[in-house]
Amino acid sequence: MTRTLEPRFVSPSLAERLRGMLGVDFYRLFHTPNYYIFLVIAAIIPAMILTMTGEESGEILYTNTWNVIAADIPLYVVRDIGDYANMNMVFIFGGIMVSIFIGHDYNSGYVKQLFTTHAKKLDYMLSKSITCAFAMACMCVTYLLGSVMAGLIVGASMDVAVGSLAVSLLGKMIMSMGWASLYTFLNVIFRRYFGIAIASSFFLGTGIPIIGAAALLGNSPALNLFLYGSSVNACLSSNFATLLTCLVVSVAWAVLYNLLGTAVLERSDVY
């Protein structure tokens, strides 16, 4: 009754495994309403900030459109909401989005399908980090579009050093990789506790620990070693060195968080 067929097994390479995992994550991303909702939120928030800080409100936060994207200089020490309300908020929305995205993997049980067929936990970490970094980079783009449209509507100044603005935007988009890796790591750690995962992502996304450190240390360049610090550093006076710093810091944290997340998944029950 028992057949004696001997199946053949071909081990897929890292690239092949990652292609499959990334394919699933991007398919899911583009087929989930949350992604589009967060893109819209990223566009609406700067528009709200600019339009609500017009003359009628009596309090003007920004007279220059581009300040809703980044400050003129790196302001680690936040004096008021005006210093804080810029494109770095994308990383807070991104944290929530990543938590929902990864949380669905566990809530639905789909993660079992992934871990049954993918023995390598690194594949999961890398794929989630890359997909979520892409999503956050897209949010940066819609944030830019929202800012420009709102700036044109309210007639705010458009004066800027285009090169520095481009470096600043690119720097923040590069930082998405580090942030996405952090959030993926947090969500792997707290995979059984969705509430804690989302709260911790939100908390770290606000950059409060770095803002607190800055209150003690002042506007120290040493803070650029951290994700929030480098994200703030990508400002309207950025240059090539700023971009390089963002790249090194983002990649270094991404590598660290991905390795840590992989180690956690390798050593603990995943579901």
Added chain:
Amino acid sequence: MNAIEIRGLKKSFRGLHAVDGLNMTVPVGAIYGFIGENGSGKSTTEKLICGHLVPSGGKIKLFGKSYRDAGVRVRIGALIENTGCFPNSSVYQNLMMQCINLGIEDPDAEIDRVLKIVRMEDNKRLKFKKCSLGMKQRIGIAMALLGDPALLILDEPINGLDTDGMRIMREILVDITKNYGCTVLISSHILGELEKIATHYGIIRQGKMIQELTAEEMENRCQTYTTLKTPDMQGAFGLLRRQYADVRVEDGTIRIYDVDDTEGIVDFLMQNGHPVSEIKKNRIGLEEYYIELMSRKEGA
């Protein structure tokens, strides 16, 4: 070669041994019925094989390779506890995700193929959350069948199914082992259904494998017996004991084990002045065998 070979597998949860030195051998092409009480360690073992849990000790080999080998793992399909589908996505979208995950070249053709096997080809645009329990179970099987799996691990796939659903599931499982050369590890509490398809059995208790046997071995151990009643039970019992090897009085009836010739029994009793008022031929099935084995172990 064995599809699954487990030696000394252990898994503890906060000091509680869910799987305790388990050994298991599943030959290639078998439908292996994995039987045990609730909490005996069936699902834990299946999760360990699938890599969802980290073993506390022991070895798992799949097709002669480490269970962590990516080449082997990509050819495992599993349905453990739930289907692992996104409720707001359609049946098609859920299957498409798994096709992409497995790197299947023509996902649409593959989705059509597996949906045809599970007889769900007309429902692929339906949202998963709108599906009935039976449909969800079949989608779970379809998901597990994607990409030509060499090993299917199914945890209670017939739970909650109606009679027709069970029949369909049974036909699907027999079909995939015969026509696709797939090995199936299936756990179920519905032993009557399992008995109809399993080629091998493994009985687990308190995290330990207490018995592994083939369907043929099980068949040999599952005795046939005849129950009968006569007006003089005591006299007939004494007479039958002298004639047949295994005669017992149970539940107010006389039971004669491993004798097929009921007419011969009736004739023998009639010739000796014991008219038969009631006679019935029975068989000890898997369920009775399992219950007896469990009670024997409890007593031991």
